Amino acid sequence: MLIIGLTGGIGSGKTTVSRYFEEFGVPVIDADQLTRELVAPGQPALQEIVEQLGADLLTKNGELDRPQLRKRVFVHPKQRQVLEAILHPRAHEAALRQLKTLRESMHPPTYVILSVPLLIESGWTDLVDRVLVVDTSPAQQQQRASQRDSLNNAHINAVIHSQADRNTRLAAADDIIHNNTDLSALQAQVATLHQQYQQLAHPR
Ligand code: ATP
Numbered sequence: 001m002l003i004i005g006l007t008g009g010i011g012s013g014k015t016t017v018s019r020y021f022e023e024f025g026v027p028v029i030d031a032d033q034l035t036r037e038l039v040a041p042g043q044p045a046l047q048e049i050v051e052q053l054g055a056d057l058l059t060k061n062g063e064l065d066r067p068q069l070r071k072r073v074f075v076h077p078k079q080r081q082v083l084e085a086i087l088h089p090r091a092h093e094a095a096l097r098q099l100k101t102l103r104e105s106m107h108p109p110t111y112v113i114l115s116v117p118l119l120i121e122s123g124w125t126d127l128v129d130r131v132l133v134v135d136t137s138p139a140q141q142q143q144r145a146s147q148r149d150s151l152n153n154a155h156i157n158a159v160i161h162s163q164a165d166r167n168t169r170l171a172a173a174d175d176i177i178h179n180n181t182d183l184s185a186l187q188a189q190v191a192t193l194h195q196q197y198q199q200l201a202h203p204r
Contacts (some may be wrong), residue, residue, distance in 0.1 A: 001099075001102065001103050001108045001109060001110070001111060001112060001201070002110065002111035002112075002129050002130070002197060002200060002201040003099065003111070003112055003114055003127060003128045003129050003130075004111055004112070004113050004114065004128065004129065004130050004132050004175075004197060005114050005116060005119045005124065005125065005127065005128030005130065005131045005132065006018065006028075006113050006114065006115040006116070006119075006132045006134070007115070007116055007117060007118075007119035007120060007131065007132070007133055007134070007169065008117075008133055008134030008135065008136070008169070008179075009117075009136070009138075009141050009159075009160055009163050009164075009166070009169070010117070010141055010145050010156060010159045010160060010163065011136070011140070011141040011142070011143075011144040011145030011146075011148065011156070012134040012135065012136040012141055012179060013134045013136060013144075013177070013179040013186060014115055014117065014134055015115075016179075016183070016186060017134055017177060017179075017186065017190055018030065018113060018115050020186070020187050020190040020191075021113050021190060021194065024190075024191075024194045025109075026109065026111065026112065026113055026194070027102055027109050027112045027113070028112070028113045028114075028115055029095055029098050029099065029112060029113070029114045029115065030115045031091050031095060031114070031115060031116040031117065031118075031124070032115070032117065034091045034094045034095060034098075035087055035091050037094070038087060038090050038091060038094065039064045039087075040063075041061075041062045041063055045086055045087060045090055046064055048086045049064065049069075049083065049086055052082050052086070053069075053072070053079055053082060053083065056068070057069050057072070069083070074155070074158055080162075084122070088122055092124065092127070095114060095116075095124075095127060096127070099112065099114070099127070110197070110198050110201040110202060111197045111198070111200075111201050113132075114127060114128055117163070118163065118164075119131065120164050120168065120169055120172045121163065121164050125172070130174040130175060130200075131172050131173050131174050131175070132173065132174065132175045132176075132177065132193070133169050133170060133172070133173035133175070133176050133177070134176075134177045134179050135166065135169070135170060135173075135176050135177065135178055135179065135180075136179045136180060137166075137180065138160055138166070140179075140180065141156070141160060142156050142157070142160075145159075175193060175196075177189045177190070177193070
């Protein structure tokens, strides 16, 4: 079972690319989703966040106030390190567990996509056989992320600068998807890669 690490900056198109792989029946493990599950009410990681960063990060319903947390870690980079130290090892372990389950299933998939926004920055590359980068210009990242989330430009810029820069990401890539035109071009690149990954996993 080949493991393809999918990464790219904010608004680059990772979620869209993942959806296209899923349409081919390829399982996608999404680190963002794993992290959301880790901070659900009652989970030890949420408890630790509250203990270390403050109970004001909880909503009235006892859920993590994600917008508040996002703001907080941008103003206080040290707190971002604390948060990452709580979440990264747990998300890494959860990904390993899911990979194991897939590998040991009755019909293991030929390959899986492991989607991790900070794949290169946070040392997840040890989990993957290949790195697939979705590449977009910073201007397009700005435009797409702001359309999707109504985040302001300053915030999106801050995220872009907190992530690996475009050249560093491209240097780490085995494969690149250029997401600079329309969605049909994006889908076509996924279709080509799907063929290549199947071939790589089971050479004929
Ligand atoms: P994030 O890291 O911020 O979660 P992402 O990398 O997962 O972002 P997507 O959510 O896939 O990025 O894409 C961002 C937005 O841009 C979405 O609204 C998506 O529909 C849109 N988008 C992505 N690629 C294209 C494209 N080629 N043409 C038009 N819209 C696009």
